[in-house]
Amino acid sequence: MPMLEAQAGTLHTMAVNRTQPGATMPLAVRGLVLDANGTRLLGPLDLTLSHGSLSVLMGPNGAGKSLLLRLLHGMIKPTSGEITWAGEPLNDDHRRRQAMVFQTPVLLRRSVAANIDFVLKQRGAAKYATRSGVLEKVGLQDKARQPARLLSGGEQQRLALARALATEPEVLFLDEPTASLDPASVLMIEEIVRAAQDQGTKVIFVTHDVGQARRLADEVIFLHRGHVLERTAAAQFFDTPNSHEAGEFLAGRIVL
Amino acid sequence: MQDFGQAFSLAFALVFSGDADLLEIIVLSLKVSLTAVGLSCAIGLPLGAGLAISRFPGRGVVLVVVNALMGLPPVVVGLMVYLTLSNAGPFGWLQLLYSPSAMIIAQTVLITPIIAALSTQVISDLHAEYAEQFRSLSVSPRHAVTALLWDARFSLMTVALAGFGRAVAEVGAVIIVGGNINHLTRVMTTAIALETSKGDLALALALGIVLMTIALVVTAMVMTMRRTATAYAYA
Ligand SMILES: Nc1ncnc2c1ncn2[C@@H]1O[C@H](COP(=O)(O)OP(=O)(O)OP(=O)(O)O)[C@@H](O)[C@H]1O
Ligand SMILES: [Mg+2]
Numbered sequence: 124m125p126m127l128e129a130q131a132g133t134l135h136t137m138a139v140n141r142t143q144p145g146a147t148m149p150l151a152v153r154g155l156v157l158d159a160n161g162t163r164l165l166g167p168l169d170l171t172l173s174h175g176s177l178s179v180l181m182g183p184n185g186a187g188k189s190l191l192l193r194l195l196h197g198m199i200k201p202t203s204g205e206i207t208w209a210g211e212p213l214n215d216d217h218r219r220r221q222a223m224v225f226q227t228p229v230l231l232r233r234s235v236a237a238n239i240d241f242v243l244k245q246r247g248a249a250k251y252a253t254r255s256g257v258l259e260k261v262g263l264q265d266k267a268r269q270p271a272r273l274l275s276g277g278e279q280q281r282l283a284l285a286r287a288l289a290t291e292p293e294v295l296f297l298d299e300p301t302a303s304l305d306p307a308s309v310l311m312i313e314e315i316v317r318a319a320q321d322q323g324t325k326v327i328f329v330t331h332d333v334g335q336a337r338r339l340a341d342e343v344i345f346l347h348r349g350h351v352l353e354r355t356a357a358a359q360f361f362d363t364p365n366s367h368e369a370g371e372f373l374a375g376r377i378v379l
Numbered sequence: 380m381q382d383f384g385q386a387f388s389l390a391f392a393l394v395f396s397g398d399a400d401l402l403e404i405i406v407l408s409l410k411v412s413l414t415a416v417g418l419s420c421a422i423g424l425p426l427g428a429g430l431a432i433s434r435f436p437g438r439g440v441v442l443v444v445v446n447a448l449m450g451l452p453p454v455v456v457g458l459m460v461y462l463t464l465s466n467a468g469p470f471g472w473l474q475l476l477y478s479p480s481a482m483i484i485a486q487t488v489l490i491t492p493i494i495a496a497l498s499t500q501v502i503s504d505l506h507a508e509y510a511e512q513f514r515s516l517s518v519s520p521r522h523a524v525t526a527l528l529w530d531a532r533f534s535l536m537t538v539a540l541a542g543f544g545r546a547v548a549e550v551g552a553v554i555i556v557g558g559n560i561n562h563l564t565r566v567m568t569t570a571i572a573l574e575t576s577k578g579d580l581a582l583a584l585a586l587g588i589v590l591m592t593i594a595l596v597v598t599a600m601v602m603t604m605r606r607t608a609t610a611y612a613y614a
Contacts, residue, residue, distance in 0.1 A: 198511055219517045229512040232530040241526070242516055270611045290516070 147208045147217050147293050148174035148325055150195065155204035157190060157349075165190050165349040166204065172327065177320045179336045179357070180329045182346035183372060188329045189226055191346065192296045195327070196223050219246075222292035224300045226329075228283030230271040235263055235282055238271045239289050246290060257285040260315055262308075276303040284312060294325045301335065313339055333373055337361055345369045389581035394588055401582070405589055408566040411479055411553070412546040415486035416494075420539055422487075423494030428524045430495070431502035432510075442499065448492030453485075457555030460485040464556065477558040482566070485552035490542040497538040501531050533608035537601050544597050548590065 149171055156166035165187040172178055180188050193199045195206060197213040208217045231238050239254045258264045261281040266274065271282060284300055297316065301309045317339065320326045330336055336343060340357040345366060352366040364370050371377075393401055430441065462468050464476045464484070475481045505527050513523050528535065550568035557564035559573050567586045574583040 196515060198514060215517055218515070221515075223515045225512065225515075229508060231509075231526070245516055245518055245522065273611070 147220055148172070149209065150294075150325075151207045151210075152195070153205050153207075155194065155206065156202045157187075157194060157199070158202040163349060165194070166201075168204070168349070168351055170344070170351055170354070172325070174325050176341035177317070177326045177328065177339055178342050178344055179340035180327060180344050180346060181331065181333075181336055181369075181372070183331075183377060186346040187349040188346055189298055190349075192223065192298055192327065192329060196221060196296055198223075220293040221296065222287035222290045222294075223296040224280075224283045224287050224298060226298040226302070228279050230274075230279055230282060232272060233270070234267065235269055235271050235274065236267040238282060239286055242286050242289050253289060257289045260288065261285040262311065277305060277308055280304060281308065281312065284315065288315070288319065292324055294327070295319060297326065297328045299329050299331070301330070301332070309335065333361070345372070347372075386580035386584055390584035390588060393581060393585040398585075401585060401589075403562065404565050404567055404570050404586065407479065407564075408547060408568075411482045411566060412486060412543055414483045415490060415546050416539055416543045418483070418487045419491040419494045419542055423491045423542075424498050424528060424535065425524070426491075426495045427498030428502050428528055430499045432506050432520070432523065432527070442496075445492050445496045445499070449496050451489060451492065453489055453549040453551030454555065455551075456489045457485055457552035460488060460552065460556050476556060477560060477564060479557070479564060481556040482553045482564060485556045486546045486549070489549065489552055490546050493545060494538055494542050497541065498531075498535055501534045501538065502527050505531050533604050536604055540597050540601050540604075544594065547593060 150173075152168060152170040154166070155168040155170075157164045168191070180191065182188050190199070194201055197206075197218055206213055211217070231241055233241070235258065236254060239257060243253060255264060255267070258267055261284055263274075263278060263281055263285065266278065271279070274282060280300055280303060284297070287295060287297075295316075300316075301312050304312060313335065316326055316328065328339060330339075337357070340360070342354060342356050343360040344354045345352045345360075345364070345368070347366075347368050352368055353360075353364065355365055360369070361373065364373060430438070430445070460481065461476065463470050464473065464481055465471055466476075475484070506523075509523075509527065509530075513526075518526070548568065550572055553564070553566055554569045554572065557566070557569065559565050559569035565573075567590055571583045571586050571590075574580070574586075
């Protein structure tokens with residue numbers, strides 16, 4: 124996508140200084156299982172993700188994509204199995220180097236700018252330059268003074284992404300971050316995400332949108348009923364997926 | 380015993396003449412109740428926030444107790460504070476009985492559970508919404524509490540006003556520990572109780588009018604606060 128790359132270059136001039144890119148990678152998941160009230164929601168599941176490729180997580184509604192992201196980010200504890208980052212179980216230090224944009228963004232009852240400042244202060248540096256930089260990236264610089272809760276749904280999603288970027292994460296989990304965005308905003312977000320990946324952030328991106336997955340993915344992980352049915356390089360996945368279910372999914376036939 | 384109409388016109392005359400005795404009583408009432416609200420918030424808000432975000436064995440029991448204490452009858456609080464502060468009581472040596480300080484203590488005891496219980500509710504709701512995002516951002520518990528208190532500020536101001544309304548209107552506690560001593564511990568509610576029984580309906584009515592006005596102002600403030608909060612989506 125030459126257009127995207129050209130624009131990405133001009134849009135993302137903000138320096139990202141990371142001493143050891145990918146210090147928390149690779150991510151290894153072994154025998155991961157999540158049960159709730161005796162029902163198996165996820166797994167058993169094995170997965171290894173490494174630095175340097177943009178992983179897109181696809182699958183029908185209820186496949187377990189959001190749950191998997193929450194497990195990887197340490198928001199919920201697995202019933203069994205282990206998740207390790209660079210060989211260690213997830214700890215607070217790892218999580219500080221990660222950021223997640225949830226499927227439904229939770230914004231503070233403050234102004235747009237104050238929402239960014241809040242995370243910057245958490246990291247010990249509330250720099251005006253950083254704040255206006257990330258807001259400009261997502262096209263919200265004009266709304267900085269506005270209460271965040273009064274933003275439109277799409278603007279709220281963009282603010283949630285800006286907040287995640289403000290922490291300069293090594294790993295960025297995005298749970299359908301463009302679900303309620305207009306086409307222009309979708310492209311804008313995709314450029315930002317691509318640029319973040321190119322600057323050394325590991326991006327794990329959940330989407331249902333086949334077109335979006337095609338544009339973004341280096342590799343696709345296809346989740347179905349709590350299992351990883353396949354993990355395939357993007358170049359192959361969209362034309363010749365390995366699993367029958369993924370083929371049905373790509374063809375627009377629901378596979379639950 | 381004055382007749383009804385006479386009492387009313389005298390009362391309004393008192394209110395609008397800025398009678399010195401009347402003013403003294405109003406000022407003391409406000410001083411006592413506002414100080415009590417301030418103290419109750421200083422104790423009740425952190426307690427409420429702590430209860431809202433922590434999970435420990437017995438938390439349910441603590442919540443039930445705090446909520447039950449919301450309904451403490453003022454006379455019972457008055458009696459307990461009286462026993463504690465009387466010469467025979469554990470804090471008798473402080474010599475606080477029949478002073479404004481004793482009234483402040485009694486009202487603080489009365490409304491701290493209200494502030495704590497209501498703010499627990501407010502902050503629990505907000506915490507339920509923020510908790511996962513805060514975990515994701517590695518927000519420390521201290522920062523989380525500050526952020527929750529700040530983001531809930533409009534609701535919490537409403538809570539404080541509810542406490543103030545209860546404090547300024549109660550008579551049972553302050554009459555027992557204050558004694559309604561003229562120029563020392565006489566507040567609006569105790570004066571109304573006493574003057575009514577003495578038959579001086581004009582002063583009682585005048586104070587009643589002031590109390591009603593305060594109640595109206597407090598309600599108006601609560602409503603304005605709610606409206607502001609909603610308008611800025613802080614509610
Ligand atoms: N706390 C829970 N208790 C019980 N079941 C749950 C819980 N959380 C999620 N589930 C179930 O787990 C399944 C997977 O949920 P998940 O949110 O991960 O789906 P998803 O792949 O993200 O779907 P979508 O595309 O709709 O976002 C769903 O069927 C859901 O009902
Ligand atoms: Mg989901």
